[in-house]
Amino acid sequence: MSRKLLTKTLRLYAGYSAIVIVITSLLFYFFLKNLYQEEVHEHLHQEYIAMLPSLKTLRTNELTQWNQHNSSVQLIRSKTDNRIQQTFAAHYFNQAEQEYVPYQVLDSPIPIQGQWYILRIKASLLENEDLIESIVFGFALLLVLLLGGIILITQLVSAKLWRPFYHTIRGLEHYEINQNTDIQLIPTTVEEFQRLNTTVKLLIQKNKEIFNDQRQFVENAAHELQTPIAILNSQLNLLAQTSDLTEEQAQLIDQMERSNQRFNHLNKNLLLLSKLASESSEKEWVNFSQLIQQYVELFEDQFAFHSITCEVKTTVDLRLFAHRFSLESLVENLLSNALKHNETNGRITIELTQQQCTISNSGNNNALDPLLIFQRFQRATSSSTGTGLGLAIVEKIVHQHDWSIHYSFQHTLHHFSIHFEE
Numbered sequence: 001m002s003r004k005l006l007t008k009t010l011r012l013y014a015g016y017s018a019i020v021i022v023i024t025s026l027l028f029y030f031f032l033k034n035l036y037q038e039e040v041h042e043h044l045h046q047e048y049i050a051m052l053p054s055l056k057t058l059r060t061n062e063l064t065q066w067n068q069h070n071s072s073v074q075l076i077r078s079k080t081d082n083r084i085q086q087t088f089a090a091h092y093f094n095q096a097e098q099e100y101v102p103y104q105v106l107d108s109p110i111p112i113q114g115q116w117y118i119l120r121i122k123a124s125l126l127e128n129e130d131l132i133e134s135i136v137f138g139f140a141l142l143l144v145l146l147l148g149g150i151i152l153i154t155q156l157v158s159a160k161l162w163r164p165f166y167h168t169i170r171g172l173e174h175y176e177i178n179q180n181t182d183i184q185l186i187p188t189t190v191e192e193f194q195r196l197n198t199t200v201k202l203l204i205q206k207n208k209e210i211f212n213d214q215r216q217f218v219e220n221a222a223h224e225l226q227t228p229i230a231i232l233n234s235q236l237n238l239l240a241q242t243s244d245l246t247e248e249q250a251q252l253i254d255q256m257e258r259s260n261q262r263f264n265h266l267n268k269n270l271l272l273l274s275k276l277a278s279e280s281s282e283k284e285w286v287n288f289s290q291l292i293q294q295y296v297e298l299f300e301d302q303f304a305f306h307s308i309t310c311e312v313k314t315t316v317d318l319r320l321f322a323h324r325f326s327l328e329s330l331v332e333n334l335l336s337n338a339l340k341h342n343e344t345n346g347r348i349t350i351e352l353t354q355q356q357c358t359i360s361n362s363g364n365n366n367a368l369d370p371l372l373i374f375q376r377f378q379r380a381t382s383s384s385t386g387t388g389l390g391l392a393i394v395e396k397i398v399h400q401h402d403w404s405i406h407y408s409f410q411h412t413l414h415h416f417s418i419h420f421e422e
Contacts, residue, residue, distance in 0.1 A: 009158070010151055017147035025140040032132045037104060040123050041087055044106035047073075047121055060113050072123070078116040083109045092122065101125075164188040168200060175204070177211050222267050229264050236260060286327050288318045288357070292350060295331045299339065307345045314352035320420065322401050330397045333390040334359050334416060341414070349413070358417040367409035374405075 051073070058066065058075075067074050085108040094101040102125040110119045164186040171183040183204060185197045239245075240253050296310055303310050320327065338348045338361035346362040374395040398405045398418055408415045 010155060013147075013151050013154065017143075017151065021140055021143045021147065024143060025136055028139055029132065029136045032135060036125075036132060040104040040125070041106075044087065044104065044121050044123055048106060048108055048119065051119070051121075055110055055112070055119070058112055060115065063112075063117075072121065074120045075110065075112070076118045076120055078109060078118050083116075085109070089125075094124075161190060164190070164193045165196065168193075168196060172200065177204075177207055225263075225267050229260065229267060232260055233257070233264070283321050283323055285319050285321055286324050288320045288327065289314060289316065289352060291327060292331055292352065292357075295328075295335055296350070299335050302339055303348070306339065306342065308339065308342055308348060309346075310348040310350070312350045312352070314350075316352060316354055318352060318354060318357075320401075326397045326400060330394055330418075333394050337361075337390045337394075337416075338414075354420075356417050356419045358415055360413040360415045362413060364414070365412055368407065368414065370407045373407055 063075050085106070087104065087106050090103055090105050091100040092103055093099070103122045104125055105123075106119075106121045108119045108121075110117050167186045168183075171185065175181075175183050183200065185200065188194060188197070236253055236257050240250070240257070245253070292312065292314075296312060299310070335348075338359055341363045342348065342361050343363050348362075349358075349360045351358045351360075374391050394416075395405060402421055404419045404421070406417050406419070408417070
């Protein structure tokens with residue numbers, strides 16, 4: 001599945017941003033938590049030092065009252081000989097919150113009237129945990145907004161920066177070398193796109209020169225061949241009228257005339273392809289229904305000579321916005337193809353609707369290769385007398401008008417269907 005380069009880049013940005021936000025937020029959380037725990041430990045130690053003078057005058061009979069007035073500081077009778085001050089984390093039930101709350105606790109041994117007690121100083125971490133979480137959440141939100149803003153700005157800026165590139169791509173997609181138009185490129189200050197535009201212009205110019213040279217060569221060659229073809233044809237006709245011809249000589253002349261006619265037909269088709277490639281005439285509304293009927297009437301004598309029946313099935317008056325010359329060539333080549341590759345007592349059916357035109361013909365009982373029949377110089381059989389350009393011309397005309405053509409073989413009939421795009 002293909003995606004635009006900008007989309008792929010933004011997806012990488014988004015993935016990288018998500019990883020950065022998660023890792024940074026966790027590191028920031030543990031950093032704040034560790035920093036706060038150190039602050040609490042320092043606070044507990046300072047509070048312990050501040051309480052030492054008052055504890056020196058405290059009596060054992062005052063401990064109960066002293067503990068009642070100090071919820072966060074207690075004196076507990078020591079049950080061990082451990083005389084080391086220690087700090088640890090613990091959870092105690094909080095009456096106000098009605099839940100166990102995390103505390104940082106400092107235990108320090110204190111002698112009172114010859115007996116050892118533990119001075120326990122507690123500092124609640126609940127509010128500070130909430131504060132740390134709020135800070136981390138705010139920090140993560142800030143990162144999300146910052147990176148989201150960067151991605152959004154990148155998308156907007158990139159869309160503007162890449163506009164000349166996409167404009168060039170669209171121009172190349174719709175550019176036709178046979179049209180006398182130049183691709184319009186947007187001026188840009190981006191060096192890479194400037195190089196792209198320059199390269200595209202040079203490439204188009206070179207291809208146009210090559211195309212024009214090839215077209216000119218084909219036209220010149222075809223025109224030059226018309227004269228010797230005509231001379232050869234007239235000389236063969238004169239030779240055929242010689243009175244003392246033998247039967248073998250007459251057969252050779254007949255074969256030469258057929259070859260010359262085929263050569264002449266091939267030459268005309270090459271000229272036609274060249275003209276189609278450089279078609280620059282304006283399109284017009286053409287009555288396609290009438291055009292088909294006209295060409296069916298033109299082919300009537302040939303249909304009758306080969307005992308072929310031709311039926312036109314249509315109830316529509318179809319008009320197409322197209323090049324008239326191209327449509328005439330299209331119909332002529334399709335009917336000529338249906339005639340050449342038919343059989344004696346065969347049939348041709350033309351079905352015309354608003355959406356498509358289908359020309360069906362009997363003939364070879366085997367389906368043709370749909371991948372080859374529209375290629376130039378492809379023939380249905382090796383013995384075919386055609387030039388192999390008829391269907392190539394048809395496909396060229398169809399694509400020239402942004403239509404589509406399909407071949408199928410059903411019920412012993414070969415079907416060529418042209419679908420007109422709406």
